[in-house]
Amino acid sequence: xxxxxxxxxxxxxxxxxxxxxxxxxxxxxxxxxxxxxxxxxxxxxxxxxxxxxxxxxxxxxxxxxxxxxxxxxxxxxxxxxxxxxxxxxxxxxxxxxxxxxxxxxxxxxxxxxxxxxxxxxxxxxxxxxxxxxxxxxxxxxxxxxxxxxxxxxxxxxxxxxxxxxxxxxxxxxxxxxxxxxxxxxxxxxxxxxxxxxxxxxxxxxxxxxxxxxxxxxxxxxxxxxxxxxxxxxxxxxxxxxxxxxxxxxxxxxxxxxxxxxxxxxxxxxxx
Numbered sequence: 001x002x003x004x005x006x007x008x009x010x011x012x013x014x015x016x017x018x019x020x021x022x023x024x025x026x027x028x029x030x031x032x033x034x035x036x037x038x039x040x041x042x043x044x045x046x047x048x049x050x051x052x053x054x055x056x057x058x059x060x061x062x063x064x065x066x067x068x069x070x071x072x073x074x075x076x077x078x079x080x081x082x083x084x085x086x087x088x089x090x091x092x093x094x095x096x097x098x099x100x101x102x103x104x105x106x107x108x109x110x111x112x113x114x115x116x117x118x119x120x121x122x123x124x125x126x127x128x129x130x131x132x133x134x135x136x137x138x139x140x141x142x143x144x145x146x147x148x149x150x151x152x153x154x155x156x157x158x159x160x161x162x163x164x165x166x167x168x169x170x171x172x173x174x175x176x177x178x179x180x181x182x183x184x185x186x187x188x189x190x191x192x193x194x195x196x197x198x199x200x201x202x203x204x205x206x207x208x209x210x211x212x213x214x215x216x217x218x219x220x221x222x223x224x225x226x227x228x229x230x231x232x233x234x235x236x237x238x239x240x241x242x243x244x245x246x247x248x249x250x251x252x253x254x255x256x257x258x259x260x261x262x263x264x265x266x267x268x269x270x271x
Contacts, residue, residue: 034058037164037185043237044184045177049168056114056167063107063114064163070104071137072209080141084134091127114167122166129166132159144211146218150225153197154190157229161189184236191229198222 034054041049067087074080090096090108098105111130115123136156143149162185172178197204201214201222212218 033061040184040188040233040237041164041168041172041181045172045175045181047172047175053167053169056117057164059110060114060163060167063110066103066107068137070101071134072207081138084138088131088134091131118166126163126166129159129163133163141209142211146212146221149210149212150194150221153194153222154225154229157189157191157193158186159189160193161185161187180236184233187229187233187236191226191233194222194229195226198226 034057037057038049038054071080071083074083086096086098087108090098091111096108098108115126118126133156136152136159140149140152140156143152162182164185165182172181197210198219201210201212201219204210205212205214
């Protein structure tokens with residue numbers, strides 16, 4: 001599920017204690033993210049995004065971040081596969097106990113609550129997208145061919161971009177602009193995800209989350225894919241200046257997240 005934080009912004013909260021600062025930064029990131037996606041949706045479609053939908057997006061992104069973190073920090077492949085299987089079972093409606101991890105328990109509860117709020121086909125669509133992301137994410141972690149890795153990263157980003165669709169009111173879908181919106185979110189997700197990989201490739205390879213070496217050529221391939229999809233997203237919305245500003249916030253957050261990963265990796269080496 002990598003790449004979801006590329007939609008997020010950042011905020012100044014250095015005066016808070018570290019734990020509170022991290023929580024506050026996450027809150028601000030997801031608030032910025034919801035606003036960024038809303039700008040994108042409104043530019044591509046024309047209708048205003050309700051506040052309730054923005055709130056649902058924030059909850060969803062927060063839950064995905066926690067799930068993504070737990071999968072990334074699994075100690076072994078077997079542990080990661082077992083956790084992924086439990087999450088998929090939960091999405092399929094099975095009763096799964098996550099009480100051994102309170103944050104993960106809350107994240108899965110939030111997904112269940114969101115599903116109940118949107119209900120029916122929209123909830124089924126959400127679960128399908130989340131399950132697909134889990135499957136593609138696992139493929140990404142074991143892929144050793146650079147070209148195949150780029151394709152998988154693009155697919156993961158495209159699916160991630162569509163995660164926002166089930167929460168939109170029905171009137172969005174009942175218009176001719178809806179397909180343009182789907183295309184725009186797909187492109188945005190592809191660009192955000194490939195850029196996220198470009199930034200974090202060295203750290204992810206070092207931590208075993210990627211099997212493809214972070215050579216200059218491989219990183220440039222991801223940057224190129226990010227730029228192509230980013231330009232297409234801006235071109236398709238008709239609001240290049242405003243959208244560029246929102247995308248810049250996402251880029252800044254991605255760079256900060258990448259730097260934080262590198263700091264943690266260095267700390268692990270020392271300890």
